[in-house]
Amino acid sequence: MHPILELAALIHPMPEPGTPDPDDILADVREDVDRKRKKYADDLEATAFGTDTDPLIVALQKEQALKEAADRRIRTLLAYAREFHPARRYSLHELGEASGYTFSGVRTAYGDPEVTLVQGQIGRTPRRAAEEPGRA
Structure with missing residues (x-):
């Protein structure tokens, strides 16, 4: 197998029989994985050729960028949960377990940039600003 196809197989693994439920969709799932691999x-x-970079290095850079994007999304969700979620307040322990942060790390995982981003995207004032006297 060509190294680039091997990298594609690592990033898009083929499901084992019995993993999609029901089993009758296994062929469709495998076809989808084949398309994703291709x-x-x-x-x-194309990226490796266009940048004259080793394909493995390109693959690692892509995964690092995805990891950083996922971490940004997690911090944004934590800001939403702690500062905006109207239904209930989540415990630091609960948010930490769900996000992979320690309960104390949840407090510092997000800051004003994430709060501002959430505010802009949902059009609401954060709880902390709404609860302060003289602020709307």
Whole structure:
């Protein structure tokens, strides 16, 4: 197998029999994985060729960028949960377990940039600002 196809197989693993439920969709799921592998391999090859970079390095850079984007989304969700969620207040322990942060790390995982981002995207004032006297 070509190394780029091997990288695609690592990023898009084929499901084992019995994993999709019901079993009768396994063929469809495998076809979908084959399409994803082909697209990934084509994109990886084009990027590697266009930047004259080793495909493995390109794959690692892509995964690092995805990891950073996921971490940004987690911090945004934590800001929403702590500062905006109207239904209830979540405990630091609960949010920490769900996000992979320690309960004390939840407090520092997000800051004003994430609060401002959430405020802009949902159009509401954070709880802390709404609860302060003289602020709306």
